[in-house]
Amino acid sequence: MRWDAQALERGDSPAAVSAASPTTALLPLAGLVRTVSTPEFAGITFHEVTAKSVLNKVVAGSRMPFDWTINPYRGCSHACVYCFARKSHTYLDFDAGLDFDSQVVVKINAADVLRKELAKPSWRHEHVALGTNTDPYQRAEGRYQLMPGIIGALADSGTPLSILTKGTLLARDIPLLKHAAAQVPVGVGISLAMTNEQLSEAVEPGTPGPRARLKLISRLREAGLPCGVMAMPILPWLSDSDEALDSLFGALAAAGATGVTAGALYLKPGTREWFMQWIAREHPQLAGKYRRLYGSGSYASKEYRAWLAGRVRYFKDLHGLSGSQGFSHRDLSGNEASNGAHSGDHRGDYRADYSGDYSDDAREEEARYPAGSIPDTAGHARAGHTGRSGSERPHTAQPTLF
DSSP: OOOGGGGGTTTHHHHHHHHHSOOOOOOOOOOOEEEOOOOGGGTTTTEEEEEOOOOOOOOOOOOOOOEEOOOOOEEEOOOTTOTTTEEEEEGGGGHHHHHHHEEEEETTHHHHHHHHHHHHTTTTOEEEEESSSSSSTTTTTHHHHHHHHHHHHHHHHHEEEEEESSSSGGGGGGGHHHHHHHTSSSEEEEEOOOOHHHHHHHHTSOOHHHHHHHHHHHHHTTOOOOOOOEEEEEEETTTTTTTHHHHHHHHHHHHTTTTEEEEEEBOTTTHHHHHHHHHHHHHHHHHHHHHHTTTTTBBBBOOOOOOHHHHHHHHHTTTTTTOOOOHHHHHTTSOOOOOOOOTTOOOTTTGGGTSSOOOOOOHHTTTOOOOOOOOOTTOOOEEEEOOOOOOOOOOOOTTTTT
C-alpha cells in the first residue's frame, strides 16, 4: 500500500523514527512516536501518539446527552471555520486557528487500548459517542484506518455506539456498522447544515460537499441504518434565508434522513476569534451585524434564536420531518423507557426540545444531538410524514435588531 514505507516498525524507538521522518516534532506531546508530513496530505502534519486511555468520561453536570466519548484524532483537517472544538487544541499547546486545521494528533493504538478498557469488570456498557470533538472520518482516517477497530471493539463488548461525522469515508464501514447493529444499538448522524456548494467550500473547505453527504445519507438508509442529521450551525445572513432552509430540509427529506436537529451558530471562545476574522475578510458587510447579534458572548440573541426556531419548525413540517425524536444515552443503553424521563435527572427531557424549538437557555440548544440518529429499539420504523398541505407560509421577516 502507498503508506507501507511509513508504517511503524516493531521495535522502532521514538528517536529513531523521528530521525527518519521528514518532519520532527516541535512539541512534547505525551506518548509521541513520530511526526509525519506527506505529499498526499499537503499542509497537514500528523503527530502519531500512543494513548494510555481512549475512553473519555464527560464531566459531571454536562448537558450533553451521553456520558462517554472517544476521539481517535485531535485537530481536524475539515477546517470548518465555525468548529466549536477549536479551543481544545490549545490544551496541546497548538493554536485554535490554523494549527487546529493542520496539526492532527493520531492515537495510533486506539483500538487496542479500547479493547483493554472495555474488558475491565468495571465497564458498564454505556453508550459511547464518537465525533463529539473532532471528526473520526476526517481525511486522516483514510491513512490510519482506526475506526474499523474501534467499531469492532465496541460491538464485540456489547457497548452501544453512535457516530457523528461529515466524512463520506464512513461509507467504507457501512458493512461493519450493519454487523455491529446486529449486536448492539448503533446510531449514525451526518452533519450537514447547507446545500450551497460554494458556501460549504468557503466555510468548511476540507469536508466533502453537501451533495456527497446527501448521497451518504441515502446509502445509510438503503443499508437499513438510521441516519439523523445535525443541521448546525445555521449561519445568520448566509444560510438562514427561506430559500436556503427550504432547500436544506427538502434535500434531507428526499435523502431519507430519519430526523433533523437544527440550530444557530455557536461562537465559544477560540472559535469566535477565528470565525470573526473569516467574516471580516470574506463578508466585511456582515462583520458589524455579527458583532451586534452575538455581543460579547457565544450565543446569538434570544430574539434571533426564537425567530430561527420558528423557521426551522415550519420547514421541518413542510417537508415531513416534524415529530422526529432525539435521544439520550439511555435510549442506546436500554436503561430507561423511550421517553427518556428519569426522576431527578436534569437531562431527562431532552427529547422534548429536539424538534428545533427555541430554548430560553441557549446551552440547551448547544447540547442537542442529531434527531433520528438511533434505531427504534421498539422495532417500529419511523413512518414517513407527508408535508403539510394547504398551510399558509407564515411571516418570515427577521427581527429588526439584526
